[in-house]
Amino acid sequence: MTTSPSTSAPARSGGAAGRSPRRDWLALGLLMFPVLLVAVDNTALTFALPAITRALEPSGVHVLWIIDAYPLVLAGLLVSMGSLGDRIGRRRLLIIGSTGFAGLSAATAFAPSAEWLIAGRAALGFFGAMLMPSTLSLIRNIFPEPNRRRMAVAIWAAGFSGGAALGPIFGGWLVEHFWWGAVFLVAVPLMVPLLALGRTFIPESKDPSPGRVDVPSILLSMLVMVPMVYGIKDVATEGPGLTGLGSMAFGLAMGVVFVRRQHRLEHPLLDMSLFRNRVFSMAISANILALFSFNGFILFLAQHLQLLEGLSPSAAGVAMIPALAATVAAGLVVVPLVRKVRPGYVVAAGLAFSATGYTLVAFGNHDGGPALLLAALLVLALGVGTAETISNDLILGSAPPEKSGAAAAISETGYEVGSLLGTAVLGSILTASYQHNLRLPAGLDGMLPGASLHNAGETLAGAMEAAAVLPGPLADAVRDAAAAAFDSGVHVTAAIGLVLMATAAVLAAVVLRKVPKAT
Known part of the structure; x- marks a missing residue:
């Protein structure tokens, strides 16, 4: 399928030439570990919440932030991290994110209080934002040929769906046989294959002319997504109200400012074209x-x-x-x-x-x-x-x-x-x-x-x-x-x-x- 001139180009931006198909599929296999981890993590926490409530005795507000801290930070940083990967290297960003996610997951598993757990979830959102865009963009550059890329994307999506299906069952089993922290601790063994073999089998790729990172654009992107996501979640749980609708309105206003800034920059954080x-x-x-x-x-x-x-x-x-x-x-x-x-x-x-x-x-x-x-x-x-x-x-x-x-x-x-x-x-x-x-x-x-x-x-x-x-x-x-x-x-x-x-x-x-x- 050729949807634009770029899709038919055989060259891999920043990738290694002459790679064998076997190494490409092995690289995809390694990329599936963070995909599975993020998918399982999204759904497994629900089944750990009762045990967390008994162990840490959080307030109602604490429980909401235990749930919301991760997706709020994640959503706020996805665009910034995707563009950062284009600039510094997608494999490099994936390795940084995987290392941070595994280490923080291990620490969060032993959180002594609800406040520490909330902080851990927020930090996991920071490193989680590095994972998913990196895996998908690496697939785009590892598999430049459309038919092989399409199959790779299908496998990527299957891993995400499969992880979401396993999350409730796996999370429930871990909590039942161990303790609530096991839901977080499982990230460590899942990341080991990628951290051990990623640099060997996953080719690096990045934008050859990235330009500088625009920090105000990063801040604006967070001021767009965090209030929007918070507002949507508030409306979903509390119904239409001043807090939820006000948050969404503020996010939309910041979105207008963000888009105008991108149009003015020579090297925008997000290419609006x-x-x-x-x-x-x-x-x-x-x-x-x-x-x-x-x-x-x-x-x-x-x-x-x-x-x-x-x-x-x-x-x-x-x-x-x-x-x-x-x-x-x-x-x-x-x-x-x-x-x-x-x-x-x-x-x-x-x-x-x-x-x-x-x-x-x-x-x-x-x-x-x-x-x-x-x-x-x-x-x-x-x-x-x-x-x-x-x-x-x-x-x-x-x-x-x-x-x-x-x-x-x-x-x-x-x-x-x-x-x-x-x-x-x-x-x-x-x-x-x-x-x-x-x-x-x-x-x-x-x-x-x-x-x-x-x-x-x-x-x-x-x-x-x-x-x-x-x-x-x-x-x-x-x-x-x-x-x-x-x-x-x-x-x-x-x-x-x-x-x-x-x-x-x-x-x-x-x-x-x-x-x-x-x-």
């Missing part, structure tokens, strides 16, 4: 929307499985494994497909699959157990795996090799933003619909404390907790009312997801229709 490429911009949008649909779906499916079907968190995670495996399989299967079908149509088909998954939920009956929702997740996962793999390849292929670090960082930022938006937007709509449609039985005022009654009206979890202390018939009535209200919210959010994914599929087919088939 990348976005003038329609293929690049549409592929980024497809990536964001694919993650939006997937994480928004997981949000209400996890609640349904645990609160309405009575599954434990680990059992709910196991129930989702077939769909996550389908994400991996779809990403690998579509690689040869783009030799026969234009990649734009493959991305559009993936987004259409996501729309189909939401269709099953929007118009289906959820009373027959979790089978329909899990089937819908399977269809959705096939679409996400398809769209993500090809859109990531389009992102890398449409950017010049010397700018691959910045392109990879934008792709990773899209991952973060898409995931957060899926949770925040669909989660807020789901919560609002639940609260609007809830009809609790009469007579609860004298049987429940005011706080419990309030929580029952706010969330499905609150209603289920309230029902647990009520007598049988009344408890059943509360559960039925909460389930009906939640189900109505799921239909609404699924219909919105359906419209968004269908629209995205049409746009991808139109905008990307001229991207040629792979040769």
